[in-house]
Amino acid sequence: MHDPQQTIADRLHARLDQLTRAERQLADSILEAYPVSGLGSITQVAQAAEVSTPTVARMVQKLGFKGYAEFQAALRAELEAKISGPVARRETWAEGAPGAHILNRFTEAVIGNIRHSLGQIDPAQFDAVCDLIADPTRRVHVAGGRITRTLAEYLALHLQMVRPGVVPFQGEQNAWAHPLLDLAPGDVLVVFDVRRYENATLRLAEIAAERGAEIVLFTDQWRSPVHRLARAVLVSRTVVPSAWDSSVTTLLLVETVIAAVQERRWPDTRARMEALDEMFNRTGFFRKFT
Incomplete structure (x- = not known):
């Protein structure tokens, strides 16, 4: 079956x-x-x-x-x-939508996505992704598309606390040429790309591959065209009763990668985080209730 x-x-x-x-x-x-x-x-x-x-x-x-x-x-x-675009996706699920409350239907879909995605992931490939990102000899560049840039920024921000040499691709995609100048052979490019796959993301991956970067791809069950260039691919099922795809499973994988990289580098990461906390204390960044 x-x-x-x-x-x-x-x-x-x-x-x-x-x-x-x-x-x-x-x-x-x-x-x-x-x-x-x-x-x-x-x-x-x-x-x-x-x-x-x-x-x-x-x-x-x-x-x-x-x-x-x-x-x-x-x-x-x-x-x-x-x-399919957002309107077609909404009409597809709405036709057969059961009468249960959206909270239950959406949650059940997300849990199913997580269960299915985890069942398809090769633990050895997941470990290889974490090893690449944790490798202190490599810089890590992170990029996402129109929607997935939020996931890319979330990953990059946490990795910057865990290790040095993390470079987020920020701003509009026409500004990506500048950080590409510093991408060197052996660097890691983490790319987020889900349907409808973006031309700029594919071009970025192609140029990065030409420059000798190792590409890690976060994508959906249909797999972005970037997968042909990637050393490792982490696939998340994204379908939910909504006009938009769900990012919950992808975020789960992102947070698990962060945790795994942190553990691989813990002595260095601990010192780094302590130094960061000291900076926050000196600048009064966080409110203290004492």
Whole structure:
């Protein structure tokens, strides 16, 4: 029984170890420009991956579909969801909305998103992300899009307390060229990009990759095009009964990364935080009730 919340990309990633070499080659081809890469005829998809049409048919069945037509119908549904704007998203959930209060419906959706997302994350890849961000030999640059910049700023602010060498990409995207000048080989670029994926974010990632940066991507279940450039990808399910996607699961991952990086660097982080508190005390930044 398949989880109805799983995308086809989720299924492919979960079953890679069960696929033959030809099927893995096909999976890589589909994931390269997902989901559009799977919308051609079975012959076109096979030719693009340089495999046989029976290989396509076998892999589709391994993914739980009765045939190629059912596989493509699922892909088209994902593509429609991927490109939909806020109005279309609201109308989609409103049509079948149950009578329960929005507090309950929204919370249940968020809990389902968290459960599904955590079930899909590879702990080894999560640890690799934290190791990269904690590495004192690397600077960490953080960027987000129109909506996700708030998550990027939240991560950057906390990382600046945890370690030196954290550079947020601030302001409008046309100002990103300046911090790009200082991005060096081996640096880490943390990117946030969810549907509808932004051209400026992709261009930033492309330039960063050309300059030798290691890219960490926070994205949604449909995966931003930036995933093709990323060393590590952390995927969050975002669907809730709203015109907008939810950031709750992404924020959970962000805060967990912060906690993990803090623990990896605790002796240095403790000294850094004590020095910061002393600065706050000297400037009277926080109100004291004594």
